[in-house]
Structure formats: structure tokens, C-alpha cells
Amino acid sequence: MGVMDQIELPTPIKYVFNWGRKYSLWCFNFGLACCAIEFIAASAARHDFIRHGVIPFAHGPRQADLLVVSGTLTDKMAPAVKRLYEQMPEPKYVISFGSCANCGGPYWDSYSVTKGVDQVIPVDVYVPGCPPRPEALLESIMRLQDLIQGESLKERMERRRRDPITLAAAGVPERESTT
Amino acid sequence: MSELSTRERIHPGTAPGEDYHLEIVGEGDFATADMTLSIGPAHPATHGVFRIVLEMDGERVRSARPVIGYMHRGFEKLAEYRDYRQIMALVNRHDWLSGFSNELGVALAVEQLMEFEVPDRAQWIRMLMAEWNRVLNHLMFVGSFALELGAITPMFYAFREREDIQHMMEAATGGRLHFTYNQVGGVKIDLPKGFLRTSAELTTITRKRLVDYRDLILGNEIFQARTKGVGALPTDVALSFGVTGPTLQATGLPEDSRVTEPYLKYGEIDVPVPVGENGDAFDRFFCLLGRIEASLDIIDQVLDHIGPGPVNSKLPKMVKAPEGATYVRTENPLGQLGYWLESDGGRTPWRLKMRTPSFSNVQAIPYLLEGVLVPDAVAVLGSVFFVVGDIDR
Amino acid sequence: MSGVLARRDRALTPEETEELLRDRLGEAAVVGSVVEYGVFTLRIAQEHWLEAARRCRDEPLLAYDLFDNLFAVDMREEGFDVVTVLYSTSTGNRLVLRTRCAGGREAPTCPSISDVYRGANWMERETWDMFGIEFEGHPGLAPRILTVENFEGWPLRKDFHLVSRGVKPWPGVKEPAELDEDGNVIERVPRIGDAPGPYELDKVIAEQAKLANPVPEPVTAEGGNVEELAQDADLASDSGQVLTSADEQAAEEAEAQASDVAADVAGAQAQDLEQTAKDKAEQRRREQAEARRRKAEERAADADDAGAAPDQEGNA
Numbered sequence: 001m002g003v004m005d006q007i008e009l010p011t012p013i014k015y016v017f018n019w020g021r022k023y024s025l026w027c028f029n030f031g032l033a034c035c036a037i038e039f040i041a042a043s044a045a046r047h048d049f050i051r052h053g054v055i056p057f058a059h060g061p062r063q064a065d066l067l068v069v070s071g072t073l074t075d076k077m078a079p080a081v082k083r084l085y086e087q088m089p090e091p092k093y094v095i096s097f098g099s100c101a102n103c104g105g106p107y108w109d110s111y112s113v114t115k116g117v118d119q120v121i122p123v124d125v126y127v128p129g130c131p132p133r134p135e136a137l138l139e140s141i142m143r144l145q146d147l148i149q150g151e152s153l154k155e156r157m158e159r160r161r162r163d164p165i166t167l168a169a170a171g172v173p174e175r176e177s178t179t
Numbered sequence: 180m181s182e183l184s185t186r187e188r189i190h191p192g193t194a195p196g197e198d199y200h201l202e203i204v205g206e207g208d209f210a211t212a213d214m215t216l217s218i219g220p221a222h223p224a225t226h227g228v229f230r231i232v233l234e235m236d237g238e239r240v241r242s243a244r245p246v247i248g249y250m251h252r253g254f255e256k257l258a259e260y261r262d263y264r265q266i267m268a269l270v271n272r273h274d275w276l277s278g279f280s281n282e283l284g285v286a287l288a289v290e291q292l293m294e295f296e297v298p299d300r301a302q303w304i305r306m307l308m309a310e311w312n313r314v315l316n317h318l319m320f321v322g323s324f325a326l327e328l329g330a331i332t333p334m335f336y337a338f339r340e341r342e343d344i345q346h347m348m349e350a351a352t353g354g355r356l357h358f359t360y361n362q363v364g365g366v367k368i369d370l371p372k373g374f375l376r377t378s379a380e381l382t383t384i385t386r387k388r389l390v391d392y393r394d395l396i397l398g399n400e401i402f403q404a405r406t407k408g409v410g411a412l413p414t415d416v417a418l419s420f421g422v423t424g425p426t427l428q429a430t431g432l433p434e435d436s437r438v439t440e441p442y443l444k445y446g447e448i449d450v451p452v453p454v455g456e457n458g459d460a461f462d463r464f465f466c467l468l469g470r471i472e473a474s475l476d477i478i479d480q481v482l483d484h485i486g487p488g489p490v491n492s493k494l495p496k497m498v499k500a501p502e503g504a505t506y507v508r509t510e511n512p513l514g515q516l517g518y519w520l521e522s523d524g525g526r527t528p529w530r531l532k533m534r535t536p537s538f539s540n541v542q543a544i545p546y547l548l549e550g551v552l553v554p555d556a557v558a559v560l561g562s563v564f565f566v567v568g569d570i571d572r
Numbered sequence: 573m574s575g576v577l578a579r580r581d582r583a584l585t586p587e588e589t590e591e592l593l594r595d596r597l598g599e600a601a602v603v604g605s606v607v608e609y610g611v612f613t614l615r616i617a618q619e620h621w622l623e624a625a626r627r628c629r630d631e632p633l634l635a636y637d638l639f640d641n642l643f644a645v646d647m648r649e650e651g652f653d654v655v656t657v658l659y660s661t662s663t664g665n666r667l668v669l670r671t672r673c674a675g676g677r678e679a680p681t682c683p684s685i686s687d688v689y690r691g692a693n694w695m696e697r698e699t700w701d702m703f704g705i706e707f708e709g710h711p712g713l714a715p716r717i718l719t720v721e722n723f724e725g726w727p728l729r730k731d732f733h734l735v736s737r738g739v740k741p742w743p744g745v746k747e748p749a750e751l752d753e754d755g756n757v758i759e760r761v762p763r764i765g766d767a768p769g770p771y772e773l774d775k776v777i778a779e780q781a782k783l784a785n786p787v788p789e790p791v792t793a794e795g796g797n798v799e800e801l802a803q804d805a806d807l808a809s810d811s812g813q814v815l816t817s818a819d820e821q822a823a824e825e826a827e828a829q830a831s832d833v834a835a836d837v838a839g840a841q842a843q844d845l846e847q848t849a850k851d852k853a854e855q856r857r858r859e860q861a862e863a864r865r866r867k868a869e870e871r872a873a874d875a876d877d878a879g880a881a882p883d884q885e886g887n888a
Binding site for chain 2 (some may be wrong): 608613643655661666668674718
């Protein structure tokens with residue numbers, strides 16, 4: 001990112017800069033469960049979210065700006081999600097898609113389900129529903145674009161540095177154990 | 180150069196006694212080491228959070244070890260904490276592509292324990308919905324299998340049909356994936372006006388487009404080259420693993436519990452069962468397409484039989500299954516789904532064990548992958564149709 | 573398909589199957605049998621478990637070739653039962669074999685049948701993962717197949733309780749799994765901040781929520797409690813847009829009852845209570861007035877649009 005996160009840009013330049021960023025979101029779908037099907041439905045011809053400037057064909061987390069976590073996150077999976085998130089370059093955004101990713105959803109009392117993806121990584125937009133309709137994903141993306149348009153990259157990065165991403169209380173193991 | 184041993188050349192920096200897990204094959208300068216390739220848990224080739232560890236000798240797979248459990252959500256425990264109505268909302272989520280069929284098994288099991296008579300119309304509606312659900316599921320795999328082999332177009336075609344069918348089913352049930360339309364004693368609510376007409380129209384359209392799929396995918400030379408003779412599964416091995424569904428039918432055995440153990444009204448109609456010959460990836464896909472057509476045929480027959488009447492029966496205020504145990508097996512889209520329901524007479528099941536088709540089918544993957552090339556491994560993984568939630572529950 | 577159905581007449585009846593297995597394995601091997609809801613279950617003595625499975629597969633008359641299922645059932649003090657379901661594709665018969673694990677609840681063990689049926693391998697691993705039953709002769713039960721490798725406990729045993737349930741009550745009003753002594757369903761009134769989640773942050777949020785939403789303790793003189801009455805009135809007024817005088821009356825009654833109740837109890841707490849109830853009633857009245865005004869405005873706007881009230885227009 002170079003100096004972009006060091007200096008506060010003048011407002012007109014920031015406006016144009018953010019406008020450019022918000023319509024070229026490379027999206028990595030971390031499809032975990034049912035909601036991933038609705039994500040695919042959203043990227044298929046009927047709902048087609050490429051018209052919103054979201055490109056759902058990122059080859060991996062290293063080429064992505066936006067991570068959509070769709071589905072139930074289990075304790076076994078949590079380290080992998082965290083590692084994937086850490087591989088993404090800054091600035092990065094996360095959409096938590098579906099009730100399970102938000103808080104555990106119908107599996108809230110299970111012994112093996114993490115109570116929300118925000119126990120592991122920070123989330124920008126939450127989409128409720130079990131599973132949410134593709135339209136809900138479209139709206140969440142528009143919300144995220146509003147957020148990007150209005151934000152200052154310098155402030156975001158400072159906040160990020162002040163508040164390291166994970167919540168230690170989540171009790172998630174640091175690294176995936178080898179099998 | 181000659182002073183270095185083979186081990187030192189391949190693993191520089193290791194002491195002679197040090198433990199390293201890779202085996203060295205060959206002698207002298209031709210020595211190569213086996214490679215361990217861990218695919219997943221988040222990898223596009225495994226569609227879902229499924230991990231497989233391959234031991235490779237060059238391009239060839241020596242052994243494969245699936246690592247599952249990344250989607251284990253503890254359904255069987257949670258079911259013991261929920262009553263029979265609440266289970267319906269939870270049970271359709273494990274195999275997220277066939278929500279209706281999953282509910283159906285539990286509803287049948289509870290009705291069997293309570294000795295409940297389900298009205299005729301409700302049974303026909305259940306069959307109609309189950310078959311539409313099967314079409315939905317199979318269309319998804321038509322798209323995803325082709326996608327894994329590098330063809331992106333069929334996915335968009337498949338989703339065109341899926342959206343139409345989902346739209347129709349949503350009108351009746353209110354859900355796009357998780358219908359929660361079954362209840363003990365029937366279905367939640369009667370079909371909306373015009374549902375049967377839309378069904379009839381959609382069967383015609385889908386059947387017409389199925390011809391396109393056949394030409395586009397089955398007739399494709401590249402597809403044939405990549406799937407014919409790849410990952411052949413003999414019938415006896417398949418049975419020993421408990422493999423069912425299109426994967427078993429591809430081996431040439433017409434085992435389908437709609438025919439051999441009819442439930443609902445399947446005994447009154449003609450259920451076509453497609454079979455393959457060699458049990459390879461091509462045959463599995465052929466059976467999958469055949470099953471879509473069979474489902475469309477069944478839907479047409481159901482539309483002839485369905486008559487007016489009540490769709491559910493009045494339930495007692497508290498659904499309690501009497502003491503006892505039963506086993507219900509239904510034909511899920513991916514294979515045979517069994518529910519062992521054991522009740523102690525309470526409001527919640529004492530034990531609800533799910534026998535999911537994907538769990539048994541995936542067990543056969545190490546057998547299928549032995550000795551195949553890496554690109555074929557992708558074809559094998561895609562052709563043993565599974566849903567990760569169905570494996571791990 | 574017709575081939576499968578044609579061989580149906582060769583199928584053995586449950587009695588014949590039991591007789592055959594008794595003959596092959598010895599009288600002591602088969603402990604009991606039951607046909608329940610069309611499912612034929614044979615109880616096998618544990619030491620004959622492996623042999624019974626092998627016979628079921630290899631006897632030409634039985635030919636149970638499709639391995640369907642294997643799992644365990646918690647039998648309270650008596651230990652665990654291991655159940656396997658077999659199916660024959662040639663005869664169309666289904667057989668359930670059931671055996672009691674040796675070793676009680678402490679160290680349950682059972683012979684493995686993974687040599688007979690390949691599919692039993694993972695099923696036994698799963699059963700070990702869920703119940704902690706050791707299968708003797710299994711090629712390798714560890715690592716845990718479904719749960720996290722460092723998971724502690726056997727989740728499907730009945731003495732394994734869900735931690736989330738302990739710290740957070742069921743969100744619904746009725747708890748499905750628990751009954752009180754008389755067999756009635758336990759009903760709960762969830763309150764804000766009562767149910768923190770399992771994490772530290774949840775507890776902090778719950779504390780803050782509690783501070784922000786002070787809840788008057790239910791004080792009952794005549795069986796009713798202040799908040800319930802207030803809630804009833806709330807429900808009534810929320811149910812429809814059009815507010816009737818009956819709703820207002822109900823709200824006033826609730827307020828009156830609340831003050832009655834509060835008057836019975838002496839002390840500062842009672843005064844607080846009364847104050848809270850009065851505040852609530854006041855707020856509700858204000859809301860109702862607001863809603864009525866809005867309704868009237870809407871009606872007036874409608875009338876304007878339609879032009880259906882000429883004399884009103886003339887007046888204006």
C-alpha cells in the first residue's frame with residue numbers, strides 16, 4: 001500500500017481513490033456450508049453480482065480484497081480461516097454471511113461449533129438469515145461499498161494496528177495441528 | 180557429489196539418524212522422494228471443506244487419506260435436546276442440497292413410532308417435493324462436476340434451472356434451500372394455486388434442456404477422455420463400503436430403495452432406475468443425469484395421481500413418540516439415508532442416528548484413488564458425489 | 573430392477589434367519605430377537621459378534637452384502653449397545669444386530685467387524701469418537717475422526733452436557749428437553765443480560781445490558797406481576813395500528829394494578845417499582861397519542877388525494 005495508509009489524502013483524491021476501490025473488490029468465497037450455495041446462486045446468471053463490481057473468481061486469498069465467510073465455522077476449521085485471513089493483503093474486508101457465521105445460528109449450543117466467525121477474525125458486515133437470500137448478499141455488498149466510500153484508509157489502518165485482530169478469549173488454537 | 184548419500188542430497192541438513200517421513204525410491208542419481216500433497220480443507224477441487232492427503236510418487240497417487248470432520252456440527256447430540264418439531268428445522272441442514280428429503284426420513288420415522296396415518300394427498304405432495312428436490316440436487320452436481328473438470332458453462336446453465344425450480348418450491352414452502360415443509364403427520368400447508376400447472380410446465384422445460392446437457396457434457400470428447408475408465412469401482416467393493424445412490428447404480432446394480440423397499444406411494448408408480456456398466460466416473464455422471472430424467476418421469480406420474488384431500492392430520496399438543504426403536508431408509512439424492520430413531524417415550528429422541536450416504540461413499544475414495552494420476556484424482560473426487568455436511572453431520 | 577425383485581421369494585423369514593444363526597453359531601450366541609415396526613433385531617452375545625457378522629455376509633441363504641450402518645446407543649447404567657444394520661441386495665432383507673459392550677460405562681469394548689465389512693472402519697472410528705468404545709482389532713481408531721483432535725470427552729454419552737446450555741438458557745419460552753417434577757414443560761421468561769454467552773466479551777456485554785435495562789423484580793401480591801401486565805398491554809397496543817379505547821383502558825388498568833401492587837410493598841424498592849411502571853405507562857400513552865396523530869394525518873392525506881371530502885377542503 002505504500003504511503004496510502006501513512007498520510008491523510010485530500011478529500012477529492014480520497015473520494016476518487018475510494019470510488020475506485022469500492023468497484024473492484026476481488027472476492028474470495030470461503031464456502032463452508034449451506035450459505036455457500038446461495039453465494040454461488042448470487043454469482044450465477046440470475047442474481048449476478050459482478051454488475052456491482054465484485055469479482056468472485058479470486059484464485060486464492062492472496063489475490064483477494066474481500067472475504068465472504070459463508071456457513072458454519074467449526075472449532076476444527078477456525079485455525080484455517082484465521083490463516084487464510086492473515087494471507088490476504090491489506091486493506092481487507094470481511095462479510096459474515098448467514099446466521100452460523102454470525103453467531104452459531106441453529107447450532108448455537110453445539111459442542112463443536114464456533115460461536116461466530118468474529119471470534120476469530122474481525123467482520124465488517126453481517127448478513128442475517130439461514131441461509132440469507134442472494135439479494136441479501138447484494139445488499140451487504142452495497143453496504144460495504146458505502147463503508148469503503150466513506151472511510152479514510154489511514155484511520156482504518158491505525159485502528160487495525162491499535163486493535164490486533166483476534167479476541168484472545170475465543171480460545172481458538174493458534175495453529176492448525178498436524179495430522 | 181559421490182560422497183553425499185542419497186538422503187543428504189534429497190534432504191540436505193539432516194543427520195543420518197534423524198527421522199524423516201518421506202520414503203526414497205530408486206537408486207543413485209535417479210532417486211526420488213515421495214511427496215505428501217495435502218489438498219484442502221479449503222480448496223476449489225474438493226468443493227467444500229474436505230481435506231485429502233495424497234502420498235505421491237511423481238504424478239501417481241500411492242495412497243490417499245481423507246481427513247473429515249471440518250463440518251462436524253454435532254447434529255446427533257443437538258437432536259437429543261430438541262423435540263420432534265424442532266428437529267425438522269435442524270435436520271434439513273446437514274445435506275444442504277437435499278433439505279426436503281432429509282426431513283422426510285425423520286417425519287416417516289416418527290410417524291412409524293406413533294403409528295400415524297398420513298393422508299393420501301400429503302403423501303403425494305411429499306413425493307412431488309422429494310423428486311423436485313432430487314432434481315435440484317443433481318443439477319448442482321451436473322454443474323460442479325463439469326466445473327471441476329474445467330468447464331465453467333454448465334454451472335450457469337444448471338443454475339438457470341435451479342432458480343426456476345427453487346422459485347416454484349419457494350412459493351409452496353417459503354424456503355429456497357431449507358424447506359421445513361414436512362411435519363409429523365403430513366406437510367405444513369397445502370400447495371398454492373397453480374403449483375401443479377407450474378410443475379407440469381417445468382418438467383417439460385427441464386426435460387428439453389436435459390438434452391442440451393447430454394450433448395454438451397456427455398458428448399464432449401474432452402469429458403469422455405477424462406472420465407472413461409477413471410476410478411472404476413467393482414460392485415462387491417461398493418457394497419462392502421456401503422456405497423449407495425448413483426455411485427452404486429453406476430456399477431451395474433439397480434439398487435434403489437424407492438423400488439426395493441417402497442415408502443410413501445412409490446410402490447404404486449413406475450420408478451425407472453438408470454444403471455451403468457463399468458462403475459467409472461463417466462458412468463457415475465451418466466447415472467446422475469439418468470436420475471434427473473427418472474425424477475421428471477415420477478413427477479409426471481405423481482401429477483396424474485394427486486387428488487384433493489387434507490394435507491395434514493391434527494397433532495396432539497405434545498408430540499411424544501412411544502418407547503421403541505425403528506429404522507427408516509429413504510432414497511436421498513446422493514444415496515440411501517437411514518434414520519435409527521430410538522425413543523424412551525419422552526418429548527425428545529433418546530438416540531437419533533443418521534446414516535448419511537456421503538459418509539459411506541467417501542470411504543471408498545482411498546480405494547478409488549490408489550494408482551491414479553493427479554488430474555484424474557480431481558475427476559474421481561468430483562464423480563463420487565458428496566456434500567461435506569452430509570459426511571460430517 | 574426386476575432381477576432384484578425376482579429373487580425376493582428366496583428370502584428367509586425372521587424366524588428362519590434366527591434359526592439358521594442359532595444353528596451356525598450355537599444356542600448361546602443369539603440372546604434374543606424382536607420384530608418391531610417391521611425391523612428385525614437380533615441380540616448377539618458379545619463374544620460371537622465378529623462371527624455373527626461374518627456368517628451374515630458369507631452364508632448364501634443370508635447374503636447380507638450391503639453394509640448399512642454401525643453405531644452405539646447409550647443404555648444408562650447398563651453401559652452401551654453397539655448396533656449394526658445390514659441389508660441384502662439379493663433378498664431385500666434387512667437385519668439389525670445388537671450387542672452389549674463389555675466393560676460397563678468405564679471401559680466399554682467391542683470386537684471390530686472392519687475385517688468383514690470395509691465400511692465398518694470409519695463407522696467404528698466415529699463410534700469411538702462419540703462414545704469412547706474401544707473396538708478390538710480395529711486398524712486404528714485415533715486420531716479422532718469428527719471432532720477436534722484435542723477434544724476432551726465423549727460427546728454422545730448422556731453424561732456429556734452441552735456447555736453452551738449451562739451458561740445460556742434456551743432462547744425460546746419453552747424448554748423442550750427438560751420437564752419439572754410433575755411432568756410439565758418448564759417455561760422461562762428470558763430477561764435482557766441474563767444469559768451471557770460462553771466468552772468473556774459476552775459477559776461484559778451482558779453486564780452492560782443489565783445496567784442499561786434495569787429489570788424490576790417481580791413482586792406479586794395477587795399472583796400477577798408488574799412486568800407481565802405491562803407486557804400484556806404492550807402486546808395489545810402493538811398488535812394493530814388502529815388503537816382503540818379498549819387498549820388505552822387496558823394500559824391504564826395495568827398502571828393502576830401496578831400501583832396497587834406497589835402500594836402493598838413498603839420501602840424504597842416499591843417506590844422505584846411504582847415509578848418504573850408509571851414511566852412505562854406514561855411513555856406508552858405518549859406513543860399511542862403519536863400513533864393516533866399519525867393515523868389521522870394519513871387519513872387526511874388519503875382524503876386529499878382522493879378528493880373525496882370536499883367539505884373538509886372547503887373548510888381548509
